[in-house]
Amino acid sequence: MGVSELLASALRMSVPILLTALGAVYTERAGVVNIGLEGMMIAGTFWGAVGSFYYGPFVGVLLGMLAGMLLALIHAVASVTFKINQIVSGVAMNILAAGLTRFLCIQFFSMATTSPQVHSFKAWSIPLLDQVSFLKPVVTGVSPLIVVALLLVPVTYYVLNRTVFGLRLRSVGENPLAADTLGVNVTLTQYAGVLISGALAGLAGTYLAVEHTGMYIEGMTQGRGFIALAAMIFGNWAPVGAMWASFLFGLSESISFRVVASKIPYQFIKMIPYVVTLVVLAGVIRRATPPAADGVPYERGGE
Amino acid sequence: MSSTTGAEIVRLEGVTKRFPGVLANDRVDLSIMGGEIHAIVGENGAGKSTLMKILYGLYRPDSGTIYLRGAKQSIDGPGRAVALGIGMVHQHFMLIPAFTVTENIILGHEPSRTFLNFKKVATHIGELCRKYGFSLDPGAPVSSLSVGEQQRVEILKVLYRGADVLILDEPTAVLVPQEVAELFNNLRALKAAGKTIIFISHKLDEVLEIADRVSVLRQGRMVGTVEAARTDKRALAEMMVGRPVLFDLTKPQVTPGDVLLDVSGLTVPGRGTRPVVNAASFKVRAGEVYGIAGVEGNGQTELIEAVMGLRKPIAGAVHLQGQAATGLTPGELRRRGLAFIPEDRHKRGLVLPMTIWENLILGFHRDPGFSKPSGLNLKSIMSHSNEMKKRFDIRLSRLENPVLALSGGNQQKVILAREFSHDPRVIIASQPSRGLDIGATEFVHQQILKAKGAGKAVLLLSADLEEVMSLADRIGVIYNGEIVAELAADQVTPQELGLYMTGGKRQTREGVPA
Numbered sequence: 019m020g021v022s023e024l025l026a027s028a029l030r031m032s033v034p035i036l037l038t039a040l041g042a043v044y045t046e047r048a049g050v051v052n053i054g055l056e057g058m059m060i061a062g063t064f065w066g067a068v069g070s071f072y073y074g075p076f077v078g079v080l081l082g083m084l085a086g087m088l089l090a091l092i093h094a095v096a097s098v099t100f101k102i103n104q105i106v107s108g109v110a111m112n113i114l115a116a117g118l119t120r121f122l123c124i125q126f127f128s129m130a131t132t133s134p135q136v137h138s139f140k141a142w143s144i145p146l147l148d149q150v151s152f153l154k155p156v157v158t159g160v161s162p163l164i165v166v167a168l169l170l171v172p173v174t175y176y177v178l179n180r181t182v183f184g185l186r187l188r189s190v191g192e193n194p195l196a197a198d199t200l201g202v203n204v205t206l207t208q209y210a211g212v213l214i215s216g217a218l219a220g221l222a223g224t225y226l227a228v229e230h231t232g233m234y235i236e237g238m239t240q241g242r243g244f245i246a247l248a249a250m251i252f253g254n255w256a257p258v259g260a261m262w263a264s265f266l267f268g269l270s271e272s273i274s275f276r277v278v279a280s281k282i283p284y285q286f287i288k289m290i291p292y293v294v295t296l297v298v299l300a301g302v303i304r305r306a307t308p309p310a311a312d313g314v315p316y317e318r319g320g321e
Numbered sequence: 322m323s324s325t326t327g328a329e330i331v332r333l334e335g336v337t338k339r340f341p342g343v344l345a346n347d348r349v350d351l352s353i354m355g356g357e358i359h360a361i362v363g364e365n366g367a368g369k370s371t372l373m374k375i376l377y378g379l380y381r382p383d384s385g386t387i388y389l390r391g392a393k394q395s396i397d398g399p400g401r402a403v404a405l406g407i408g409m410v411h412q413h414f415m416l417i418p419a420f421t422v423t424e425n426i427i428l429g430h431e432p433s434r435t436f437l438n439f440k441k442v443a444t445h446i447g448e449l450c451r452k453y454g455f456s457l458d459p460g461a462p463v464s465s466l467s468v469g470e471q472q473r474v475e476i477l478k479v480l481y482r483g484a485d486v487l488i489l490d491e492p493t494a495v496l497v498p499q500e501v502a503e504l505f506n507n508l509r510a511l512k513a514a515g516k517t518i519i520f521i522s523h524k525l526d527e528v529l530e531i532a533d534r535v536s537v538l539r540q541g542r543m544v545g546t547v548e549a550a551r552t553d554k555r556a557l558a559e560m561m562v563g564r565p566v567l568f569d570l571t572k573p574q575v576t577p578g579d580v581l582l583d584v585s586g587l588t589v590p591g592r593g594t595r596p597v598v599n600a601a602s603f604k605v606r607a608g609e610v611y612g613i614a615g616v617e618g619n620g621q622t623e624l625i626e627a628v629m630g631l632r633k634p635i636a637g638a639v640h641l642q643g644q645a646a647t648g649l650t651p652g653e654l655r656r657r658g659l660a661f662i663p664e665d666r667h668k669r670g671l672v673l674p675m676t677i678w679e680n681l682i683l684g685f686h687r688d689p690g691f692s693k694p695s696g697l698n699l700k701s702i703m704s705h706s707n708e709m710k711k712r713f714d715i716r717l718s719r720l721e722n723p724v725l726a727l728s729g730g731n732q733q734k735v736i737l738a739r740e741f742s743h744d745p746r747v748i749i750a751s752q753p754s755r756g757l758d759i760g761a762t763e764f765v766h767q768q769i770l771k772a773k774g775a776g777k778a779v780l781l782l783s784a785d786l787e788e789v790m791s792l793a794d795r796i797g798v799i800y801n802g803e804i805v806a807e808l809a810a811d812q813v814t815p816q817e818l819g820l821y822m823t824g825g826k827r828q829t830r831e832g833v834p835a
Contacts, residue, residue, distance in 0.1 A: 180439075182431045189417055189428050196415035200429030200478075201400055310419065 032268025038246035041218030048211025054111025056243025062223020067234035086220020191309035336385030408484030469500030578607030587637035612793025730761025
């Protein structure tokens, strides 16, 4: 078992976390906590599989993202428009997604917990780099979605820091009252942040089902939506930070796969990613600086 | 939009605004000339802010007309006001601390709809800064700026949007004297560039210094407009309050008694290696007001917090009425006769959403008079509250209303009533008149002098030199966490105090660390 194989596996494991963590960056920088990302990811796994099963992986991606966005829309209506507690609404999305998916799975596939095998994207090899023997496991058999996920890191950075949309998004998460008085449409901006997070979580779910496993399995997200939230916090609400944090979590996951043959009981090995999450958050949370108005519903005052 | 210096630029006619239970503006007429600095003064609740919010489109008037450059206008929102060249700098800044100066300025008014060209924007902002003599780094995060600099960002925001009528709502309330001087320089530069400035304030000295004309509001009505050069503080105050105002307080002559509060060598650790309070020592006697003067941020807040038991000192001792009181909890200190008027009445002095009567007994709610085995003794609390309302002249409609519904002056009266009604021996008053209007300030000052007359020891902390000098018997000057001088109030000039406060001079004598 070489280092490069481990890295290749870690990269593949970190992609769903990374995509969802980037989504979390958008929603939280807009001031809306979206703990329903896990549910949006679940919706992505199922609808990605459905789309891919019937029409191929492109439609899978499309449906997966739309499914995530639909749940995100419900979350936005509840928490932005109706100012319902964002945690409560997010938890509701998770429960809704889990229940609805099982119901729909029976409807579509006549099986409660899995789909049949679905089509995947044609894997890529990165030209030139695949000639380097050390990098070979990392750069061959690459899902296009991995490349998309990695490209989304600089894109997100650029959007947040160099576009009008990003400036307004961040302003809404920091001080919605100030943004409002300066003519920024707070509601619309928050909707945009939440919907983007849903789309990315849906894409992450699609990656899991279509690319990683080749089928939908109930519960296949295994709490990665929550781990992605942890990665976003660990990454200090920034895309590049979230990327490194996602990679750390991906690495711990791939390690947990590879030490199956040891004497330590399997269950303990499976805990590694979650223990890493806890340790990282406990150690990091104090110096993290969330957006100032994160999680606080904005209501126009009397004045 | 071109400026029209000399001609009338804004005209309000018969503007009336009614809120439930209050007539905030009652047929107000106002005429502002282009290129002037026009002050609008009045006590809290006189309707200054309401009038300006109407001009800025935040409120719609119930009746009345607004003319801009001679044309009748309906200003239905701030967006319309901005388009008409009116800008407002709010008293509470609308800034995003995590953003840079540039980001704060352009937010909501970005030069393009999609991508941000920070280079181009920074050049534009740099030009504005140079034109009006503002010193600001466009790339600095706002969180790293002083209050004065943050205010400059707010003014730049307004200028960036092309305003030529600037409304400044109580701009000096948050500034220290040096920052006020710089603000006034900026305002003069703006005036020289043809901008019209509407300056809301209740600080008459400042108004007389900066304004060309002054309009006075009282209880929602326009009392009149006068030229600043042809009036004085006394006349303005009388217009504001409706009766003559005493500016010279007569200190009651009391022979100081026993030392009631003795602070010796108190040292409080800071964030770095240097302590924020360094071996501070002073004594306050019965029947004496001891003032602590200093530029804000020199350790006075931490010193008071250490005395109050809110912060742990690493060295030194506090004695209250001759007994060791270091390290006691605030509750214990209060039971031993210490009263506290905190500098931030919203954060420390009151629980804003709670009712007035609840705030009046906070901390004393377990007193036998207010509680019974089954819970609070509402009957006695209400009679106490009504008595306090009368004794401290708290203007309120219902005791059940949340205290946040009260004006600043009345909120401070609630604190005074609570703290003074339990016969304390030592009173710590921190910035007791901050943000209050003339009438309320006068009341607070009288209460402090009354307490002194009644033989209480008062420790007064204030950023307002005039306040310290008019109330205190002795003044300790704090600089960089040290008491660098101790002076008799009647033997020192403001200039001399200023020199000690800025570290330009220090005393070396017994009892004061050199």
